[in-house]
Amino acid sequence: MMGSSVGKLQTAVEEIVDEMRGMSERGTVASYIPELACVDTKYFGIAVIESDGNVIVGGDGDVPFSIQSISKVFTLTLALGKVGNRLWTRVGREPSGSPFNSIVQLEREQGIPRNPFINAGAIAVTDLILSGHQPREALGEILRFMQFLADDPTVTIDQEVAASEHRTGFRNAALANYMKSFGVLDNPVDFTLGVYFHHCAIAMSCRQLAMAGRFLAQNGSNPSTGLAVVQPERARRINALMLTCGHYDGSGEFAYRVGLPGKSGVGGGILAVAPGKASIAVWSPGLDTTGNSRLGQIALEKLAKKMGWSIFGA
Secondary structure (H helix, E strand, O other), X not given: OHHHHHHHHHHHHHHHHHHHHOOOOOOEOOOOOHHHHOOOOOOOEXXXXXXXXXXXXXXXXXXXXXOHHHHHHHHHHHHHHHHHHHHHHOOOOOOOOOOOOOOHHHHHOOOOOOOOOOHHHHHHHHHHHHOOOOHHHHHHHHHHHHHHHHOOOOOEEOHHHHHHHHHHOHHHHHHHHHHHHOOOOOOOHHHHHHHHHHHHOEEXXXXXXXXXXXXXXXXXXXXXXXXXXXXXXXXXXXXXXXXXXXXXXXXXXXXXXXXXXXXXXXXXXXXXXXOOOEEEEEEOOOEOOOOOEHHHHHHHHHHHHHHOOOOOOO
16 A cells, blocks of 8 residues: 555656646746846756655755745744744734735834745844844754754755845845834844845755655654654644745635645745645746746645645545
């Protein structure tokens, strides 16, 4: 029975890789970050790690890419570990319905970001992780956490992408300064932004990213150690936020079509979770108009259908 399940998944992944290779409409890369503007849209990678440890990797699934906002899942996890539910006095838990770098809601809502996955919310979360530390220490903690979850010490930060974001991150600087004016940020804006730009510039392959996401598919436990990364209730709540807020103002469409918690990044990656079943990472650099990987979303919709993994039923 196990063998047939593995065979079904292997076949599904191979079919999806073949189909994605033949797609002509591949979306547009994130040109506002110069280093990302250089990435070829020909790439498509996928990795699936099932709860029993079975690993299926297809296409360019071992090619590192800039995970960008997917890092926000892991900084949220770290911040909740540090301050618990006090985090929610700084950041909301509602979908934004606005672009990920919008400043409009901040003005209307007294500097409190709508959720931890839009840029303003992730900057506020980063500020909490930074408190009591030097920026280098905080960044080291984030990177070590990613390496630990991925069970891979080679996960690193792409310094060229980080520098590229630093040079052009004027909108993020505006968001951070605006929140600082409301007392939402405790640390110097330059320090918080430096850590934020660098953790968004972490480079990982689909295989590494799917490994790092396993605890969210396994009720909060890390299969490599058998120990809890977070309590089951917290894992469920992080998954809930990924489902409702993980794709910016395309979150509803992703939930409708794919039916899995997921978090996208403008590098073209998506981390998705089939609770109790699998951790999945896909990557295709071309984005749709909401800043989400065009082929990545299509691939995840096909995979969820083929495997019957939607949380809403087959």
